[in-house]
Amino acid sequence: MTLLLLENVTKQFRGPDGAVQPVIDVPRFELARGEQVALEGRSGTGKTTLLHLIAGILRADGGRIMLDGEDLTRASEARRDRVRAEKLGYVFQTFNLLQGYSALENVMLGMSFGRGVDKPHAEELLRRLGLADRLHHRPAQLSIGQQQRVALARAVANRPRLVLADEPTGNLDPFHANEALELLRTLCQENETALLLVSHDRDVLGRFEKRVALETLNRASRPAHAAAGARA
Amino acid sequence: MKALRALGSLGSLWLIVRRSLRQHALSTAITVLSSGLGAGLVMAIFSLQEQTQRAFEESPVGFRAIYGPKGSKLQLVLNSVFHLESSPGNIPWSRYVALKEDRRRVEWALPYLLGDNYYGHRILGTTVDIFDVDFLGPGKKLALAQGAAFDATRADAVIGSAVAERRELRVGSKFQPYHGLAFDPAAVHAIDYVVTGILAPTGSPMDQVILIPIEGSFRMDGHALVGTDEKVYQPKSGELIPDKYKEVSAVLVQPRGHKAAKELDFELNRQDSEKLGTFVYPIDTIVAEFFRKVAWIADVLKLVAFLVGIVAAGTILASLYNTMNERRREFAILRALGARRSTVFGAIVLESSTIAALGALFGFAVYLAIFGAAAWIVEAQTGVLLEILHAHPIFVLAPVGLIALGALSGVVPALRAYRTDVASHLVPSS
Numbered sequence: 001m002t003l004l005l006l007e008n009v010t011k012q013f014r015g016p017d018g019a020v021q022p023v024i025d026v027p028r029f030e031l032a033r034g035e036q037v038a039l040e041g042r043s044g045t046g047k048t049t050l051l052h053l054i055a056g057i058l059r060a061d062g063g064r065i066m067l068d069g070e071d072l073t074r075a076s077e078a079r080r081d082r083v084r085a086e087k088l089g090y091v092f093q094t095f096n097l098l099q100g101y102s103a104l105e106n107v108m109l110g111m112s113f114g115r116g117v118d119k120p121h122a123e124e125l126l127r128r129l130g131l132a133d134r135l136h137h138r139p140a141q142l143s144i145g146q147q148q149r150v151a152l153a154r155a156v157a158n159r160p161r162l163v164l165a166d167e168p169t170g171n172l173d174p175f176h177a178n179e180a181l182e183l184l185r186t187l188c189q190e191n192e193t194a195l196l197l198v199s200h201d202r203d204v205l206g207r208f209e210k211r212v213a214l215e216t217l218n219r220a221s222r223p224a225h226a227a228a229g230a231r232a
Numbered sequence: 233m234k235a236l237r238a239l240g241s242l243g244s245l246w247l248i249v250r251r252s253l254r255q256h257a258l259s260t261a262i263t264v265l266s267s268g269l270g271a272g273l274v275m276a277i278f279s280l281q282e283q284t285q286r287a288f289e290e291s292p293v294g295f296r297a298i299y300g301p302k303g304s305k306l307q308l309v310l311n312s313v314f315h316l317e318s319s320p321g322n323i324p325w326s327r328y329v330a331l332k333e334d335r336r337r338v339e340w341a342l343p344y345l346l347g348d349n350y351y352g353h354r355i356l357g358t359t360v361d362i363f364d365v366d367f368l369g370p371g372k373k374l375a376l377a378q379g380a381a382f383d384a385t386r387a388d389a390v391i392g393s394a395v396a397e398r399r400e401l402r403v404g405s406k407f408q409p410y411h412g413l414a415f416d417p418a419a420v421h422a423i424d425y426v427v428t429g430i431l432a433p434t435g436s437p438m439d440q441v442i443l444i445p446i447e448g449s450f451r452m453d454g455h456a457l458v459g460t461d462e463k464v465y466q467p468k469s470g471e472l473i474p475d476k477y478k479e480v481s482a483v484l485v486q487p488r489g490h491k492a493a494k495e496l497d498f499e500l501n502r503q504d505s506e507k508l509g510t511f512v513y514p515i516d517t518i519v520a521e522f523f524r525k526v527a528w529i530a531d532v533l534k535l536v537a538f539l540v541g542i543v544a545a546g547t548i549l550a551s552l553y554n555t556m557n558e559r560r561r562e563f564a565i566l567r568a569l570g571a572r573r574s575t576v577f578g579a580i581v582l583e584s585s586t587i588a589a590l591g592a593l594f595g596f597a598v599y600l601a602i603f604g605a606a607a608w609i610v611e612a613q614t615g616v617l618l619e620i621l622h623a624h625p626i627f628v629l630a631p632v633g634l635i636a637l638g639a640l641s642g643v644v645p646a647l648r649a650y651r652t653d654v655a656s657h658l659v660p661s662s
Contacts, residue, residue, distance in 0.1 A: 077573070078572055084568070098562055100252065
């Protein structure tokens with residue numbers, strides 16, 4: 001059963017010189033409920049923009065993005081905020097933890113915008129991720145690996161329908177990268193949460209049964225298309 | 233479900249505010265201090281002005297008229313009722329006798345003779361009648377907390393409650409008066425006065441004075457009495473002082489009603505061929521008139537206090553606005569987690585309101601400090617008691633006004649946060 005559907009999604013930006021630059025042009029992409037897919041993409045292929053479009057942070061210029069039966073391209077900003085709070089989890093390459101908040105607060109704050117704060121669940125999640133004695137530590141007091149685990153906990157705490165992961169292991173050493181990836185996949189499986197992960201790391205990509213190359217999916221990232229866009 | 237969400241949102245807003253206040257503790261503290269200073273100043277000025285004016289306008293004494301030397305009515309009132317300012321001079325004793333014997337128009341009259349002090353506390357020479365009349369108002373006599381009234385023929389003294397406390401004098405204590413109304417340690421009179429009684433506290437200027445027999449004032453060393461025949465008379469020990477040489481600084485008069493008072497006013501102020509003195513009636517209008525004349529000072533002070541409040545609100549705006557750049561990423565993360573624009577906006581306005589509320593709380597401490605100091609000075613100078621916890625609408629208006637100003641000053645930075653572009657602040661992107 002389809003959870004996410006993209007049809008003819010386009011997004012373009014205007015460069016500093018005023019020229020229009022197409023960044024996203026995806027004819028079709030589907031993701032089933034609970035499915036885990038890796039998007040393979042190098043820098044500059046529009047992977048972050050694509051995730052922002054799916055998350056409703058950016059609005060597509062054209063096409064349709066359906067998430068859990070809801071058309072995000074027609075939804076108001078407030079509605080997209082709510083969808084993001086309730087149905088999506090987001091893992092960033094740089095973790096994007098809030099520096100003034102403890103590990104537990106980072107997780108709970110994420111929950112507060114969605115279905116509501118469930119402190120025991122947040123604590124349990126962090127314990128499972130080996131952070132039992134780090135609940136009240138701030139990000140600066142945590143190692144890089146620990147910070148990423150807090151970010152993972154925050155992304156899945158609301159039991160979302162879909163987790164978007166943007167180079168989630170990009171800042172980790174191979175050991176921690178492997179550990180974080182396994183944790184993320186396990187947590188998603190447990191909650192029947194779909195996972196759409198973007199990476200250019202072959203080790204990471206190799207762990208996914210289903211992989212899609214962004215250059216194939218996104219016509220705007222193909223060199224010929226980009227050149228045409230630049231000429232336009 | 234919606235109610236739970238609302239509670240959750242409120243909780244997250246409050247968490248965002250608390251964390252931001254902690255992260256910017258120094259600027260928060262400075263802003264709280266400055267806004268608290270403004271709120272405290274506003275509350276103190278309003279409360280002090282209202283209480284001082286009322287205390288001085290609602291005369292703390294039972295008499296409604298004063299007869300004293302020719303000159304300023306205000307000076308006469310301040311001198312005779314509040315024991316402030318210098319004495320404008322003396323009038324003949326005969327004027328007091330005439331008023332006292334005017335039974336048709338005068339209920340009672342008391343002589344006051346000034347000229348000495350004890351460590352700044354004025355010594356008033358008067359008669360024992362002061363303990364028999366309703367000196368503090370209808371049915372309110374000067375009561376003795378300890379001891380007895382003075383004996384008119386001896387060097388006795390009855391002291392106010394504040395004098396007893398500050399100078400550590402008790403019944404039976406002896407003291408030597410000092411010449412003049414201002415304390416000069418070199419101008420001591422070589423005579424011992426014995427405290428025979430201590431007045432019960434009145435909350436009026438009477439707490440600050442010392443009452444002695446007027447005969448004692450006449451006979452104090454260095455007091456030269458100028459009689460109606462213009463000759464200087466120095467009383468000798470044991471000698472009866474002729475009435476023509478006696479003087480009083482003022483006569484406290486309780487007229488028998490308004491009509492009688494107006495008659496005396498007309499007679500003593502307009503028909504007196506000698507033009508010796510000034511009759512002041514009613515005394516409370518003189519003080520009220522004075523306060524009306526100096527009302528602009530209070531207005532200027534209020535304006536200054538309001539400006540301090542506005543500057544404080546500006547400080548809140550500036551301190552929040554300056555943190556907006558560094559906090560844009562925080563807002564972008566919050567938005568990425570699902571926070572609405574309105575949540576981010578609300579967090580900033582709540583933060584500025586919280587700073588203002590903390591300022592208002594600190595303002596009460598500032599108020600207590602300013603009012604406490606001012607009340608101490610007023611009581612020490614005049615004996616008038618000002619109530620530090622006296623209810624005044626400003627105690628509600630100033631904090632509410634400050635919080636409203638705080639909320640308003642949060643709107644500009646909140647708008648900046650509201651407009652934060654999420655995608656461009658979630659670094660890095662590709």
